[in-house]
Amino acid sequence: MVNITKEQILAIGAVLKDDNRPLKERFRALFTLRNIGGPIAIHCISDCFRDTSALLKHELAYCLGQMQDEEAIAALVKVLQDTNQEPMVRHEAGEALGAIGKQEVVSILETFAKDPVVEVSETCQLALERIKWLCSANQEQLSQNPYASVDPAPPASVSNVAELQATLLNDKETLFNRYRAMFALRNMHTKESVLALSTGLKSGSALFRHEIAFVLGQLQDEVSVPFLIESLEDCDENEMVRHECAEALGSIASDDCFSVLTKYLHDNKRVVKESCEIALDMCEYENSPEFQYANTLQAMS
Numbered sequence: 001m002v003n004i005t006k007e008q009i010l011a012i013g014a015v016l017k018d019d020n021r022p023l024k025e026r027f028r029a030l031f032t033l034r035n036i037g038g039p040i041a042i043h044c045i046s047d048c049f050r051d052t053s054a055l056l057k058h059e060l061a062y063c064l065g066q067m068q069d070e071e072a073i074a075a076l077v078k079v080l081q082d083t084n085q086e087p088m089v090r091h092e093a094g095e096a097l098g099a100i101g102k103q104e105v106v107s108i109l110e111t112f113a114k115d116p117v118v119e120v121s122e123t124c125q126l127a128l129e130r131i132k133w134l135c136s137a138n139q140e141q142l143s144q145n146p147y148a149s150v151d152p153a154p155p156a157s158v159s160n161v162a163e164l165q166a167t168l169l170n171d172k173e174t175l176f177n178r179y180r181a182m183f184a185l186r187n188m189h190t191k192e193s194v195l196a197l198s199t200g201l202k203s204g205s206a207l208f209r210h211e212i213a214f215v216l217g218q219l220q221d222e223v224s225v226p227f228l229i230e231s232l233e234d235c236d237e238n239e240m241v242r243h244e245c246a247e248a249l250g251s252i253a254s255d256d257c258f259s260v261l262t263k264y265l266h267d268n269k270r271v272v273k274e275s276c277e278i279a280l281d282m283c284e285y286e287n288s289p290e291f292q293y294a295n296t297l298q299a300m301s
Helices: 007-019 023-036 041-046 054-067 071-081 087-100 103-112 120-135 161-168 175-188 193-200 205-220 222-233 239-252 255-263 271-286 296-300
Strands: none
Touching: 007 023, 007 041, 007 271, 023 041, 023 054, 023 296, 041 071, 041 239, 041 296, 054 071, 054 087, 054 161, 054 271, 071 087, 071 103, 087 103, 087 120, 087 239, 087 255, 103 120, 103 205, 120 205, 120 222, 161 175, 161 193, 193 205, 205 239, 222 239, 239 255, 239 271, 255 271
8 A cells, every 4th residue: 555645635535526527537536535544535435425426425335334444434324314315325324334333333223224215224124134143153154255345244154056046036035145145146156156146136126136236246247248238228127226237237348238338328317327437437447458447546656
């Protein structure tokens, strides 16, 4: 990690906050702040929740959760409580609180586990289950997460794809257990497990389907491309799911991905349009020999 001054962090924060800049530049600033960490970076990120872009605010909350710093809890609670924020933003704030995983947020999560917005209530229920699992004296042998992400649930200890797929698609199973099956299938990363995951894009709630798209983006396996394209092209699908499919396609960055993302660059749903813009930027960097997407901090050294 390069040495970076307070003034440099604030300058990056100013880029993040500047709504006259292209969204892709603001996203790169956000990822740089996430990598830097610390109270100044957290303040810069938290200060942008008044933006008009639901996509950006959703990503702010995600990054704060991935940083797992208690300094972010107050800002995330405020976002979760704000019913004027878009559901996808409040959902991500709830998930971020679960990712930080501190007992002090249990009461607030219990309150919003009954929220009338289903994406918010389901997320808070998952966050409570994750904290409960973290606090339990479990001795499970879990598969390793190769993506270094803080997930909403631990992977299941099962290693049979058919059994995991059955749990994944079982609407009578708890959402937490279905998520556990999802992450176990992701960690396997075989053609069979990716196909099993892809069937989940037609199952469960919008929250569940959006998480399926997210893990398919992590896997970056072209086997999932037709499934992701089908969901992105379904204009009746929840915009939160379509947005995540767009970003997953940007991660995979094949020619087919580029073509469909270009097609929906002017979608009438702002969050989908902006996701395609970011995804195309991801495509460009995935196919660049220079450096990986959002690795801007390295470029500063």
